Amino acid sequence: MKKPLLLGILGLMLSIAVQAAAPERVRVTTNLGSFVIELQRDRAPLTVENFLTYVRAGHYTNTLFHRVISGFVIQGGGVGMDFKPKQAQKPIPNEAGNGLKNLRGTVGLARAAGPHTGDCQFYVNVADNDSALDPLPTRWGYAVFGRVTEGMEVVDRISISPTGPMPPFKEDAPLQAVVIQKVELLADVARSSGPTSTTQTSTSDFLSKLNAAEPGTPRRALLREHICQQVAKILEFDNTFVLDPHQPLAEVGLDSLMAIELRNMLSTSIDRQLPPTLLFDYPTIDLVYSYLATLVFDDEAKPAIETAVEVDPELEGILEELESLPDNTVEMMLQGYARELLK
Numbered sequence: 001m002k003k004p005l006l007l008g009i010l011g012l013m014l015s016i017a018v019q020a021a022a023p024e025r026v027r028v029t030t031n032l033g034s035f036v037i038e039l040q041r042d043r044a045p046l047t048v049e050n051f052l053t054y055v056r057a058g059h060y061t062n063t064l065f066h067r068v069i070s071g072f073v074i075q076g077g078g079v080g081m082d083f084k085p086k087q088a089q090k091p092i093p094n095e096a097g098n099g100l101k102n103l104r105g106t107v108g109l110a111r112a113a114g115p116h117t118g119d120c121q122f123y124v125n126v127a128d129n130d131s132a133l134d135p136l137p138t139r140w141g142y143a144v145f146g147r148v149t150e151g152m153e154v155v156d157r158i159s160i161s162p163t164g165p166m167p168p169f170k171e172d173a174p175l176q177a178v179v180i181q182k183v184e185l186l187a188d189v190a191r192s193s194g195p196t197s198t199t200q201t202s203t204s205d206f207l208s209k210l211n212a213a214e215p216g217t218p219r220r221a222l223l224r225e226h227i228c229q230q231v232a233k234i235l236e237f238d239n240t241f242v243l244d245p246h247q248p249l250a251e252v253g254l255d256s257l258m259a260i261e262l263r264n265m266l267s268t269s270i271d272r273q274l275p276p277t278l279l280f281d282y283p284t285i286d287l288v289y290s291y292l293a294t295l296v297f298d299d300e301a302k303p304a305i306e307t308a309v310e311v312d313p314e315l316e317g318i319l320e321e322l323e324s325l326p327d328n329t330v331e332m333m334l335q336g337y338a339r340e341l342l343k
Contacts, residue, residue: 008038024048025149025186030304031179032158035124035151036186037107037292043098045147045256047109049276050092051145052185056119057273059086060183064160067172071127074158076180085169090120094276096141105155105271107146115140124148126159206269210296213216223296223335224289226269231285234262245285254279260340270296 024039041048041059054060054077063086065076080086094115104109106125111118123142125133133143148155158178166173206226210219228243237243243252254262259279266288267274272295275281282288 019145024052026052026183027186028060028183029181030154030158031177031181032161033151035154036149037146039146040100040144041257043100044095044143045260046092046276046280047095047143048146049260050119051090051109051122051177053273053276055183055185058182059120060180063180065174065178065180066166066169067123068159068161068163068174068178069126069172070159072129072159072210073123073125074155074178075121075123076178077183078110078119081177081179083166086120088089090277090281091117091119093280094118094140095143095145098143100144102142105126105148105152106144107148108133108142108144109143110171118143118333124155126155138319141145202296220293220297223293224285227266227285227289227292230265231314234258234265248277248283249279249285250283266292 016168024041025039026039028037039048060077062081063077064079064081064083065074066079066083067073067075078086078088091111092109094111094268095109097113100106102125104125104127108123109118110121110123134143158174161174161176161178163172163174165171166175195326206222210222210226224245228245231243231249231254232238235249235258249259260276263274263276263278266278270292278288278291282291
């Protein structure tokens with residue numbers, strides 16, 4: 001019983017992305033100049049999508065590089081100009097160990113002491129920090145998700161800013177504010193508009209169908225049917241009859257890149273911003289439906305994650321068991337499951 005559940009929880013994290021994607025780049029504009037980051041979605045799909053969610057929302061506008069250590073890193077994106085933390089979304093799973101090293105010019109997701117606590121803050125390596133920040137069998141590392149391709153001299157300029165204590169920070173805070181004025185996705189290298197327009201057309205049809213439904217029409221059934229259709233489209237299934245609504249989608253071939261694309265499609269479908277971790281938090285069609293229904297229908301019951309615990313109480317015990325294990329043991333388990341998935 002435990003093995004299928006574990007595979008369901010971890011399947012997306014263990015899948016290997018092989019789809020080619022056009023490079024995505026963002027420009028970070030500061031009061032000391034600008035630099036360009038090329039994002040590496042093929043290696044860190046969750047982290048890139050998480051970062052772009054903040055970029056699109058304008059989260060980084062007028063935030064600070066609040067931690068600057070010469071010869072090490074510059075870190076920012078989570079503190080406003082009033083030196084107060086900005087509201088962040090739910091932390092995402094750690095994608096360290098994706099083959100990208102913490103070398104000079106690379107960009108990673110900052111986090112607290114816990115391995116899966118990264119949200120909006122990012123850092124740029126000013127030196128080769130692989131020995132300090134890359135994962136080892138005895139520790140979790142810090143996930144790299146991009147690299148600076150233009151303006152590294154600006155990063156170096158920021159890194160030598162005079163620093164000291166600036167409450168609430170006890171050290172390493174620039175004495176003269178280094179302001180991130182904006183972070184923007186460069187339109188000339190954004191993903192092609194072809195697939196996006198197809199998605200927008202089909203999901204607009206869905207919204208029209210849902211809103212035009214006459215009284216008595218099972219609108220929830222329309223939502224469930226639409227989710228099944230989008231899943232079948234992503235997985236390239238001919239029909240939805242082969243889909244088990246209770247089976248983790250990772251077990252039928254949904255990988256990390258597909259999970260992000262499906263989340264984007266569903267987000268457009270219901271005209272709401274959905275979390276990048278949607279398919280990790282709600283790994284089955286049933287759970288996705290229950291969660292989306294709480295957003296679409298005012299009279300929906302409690303969130304789907306609570307239903308998941310009630311339906312399968314063993315899941316909570318498995319997660320607690322994993323959390324109690326040493327990090328190196330968990331990593332060895334993940335490697336074993338990865339080998340099984342690749343058979």
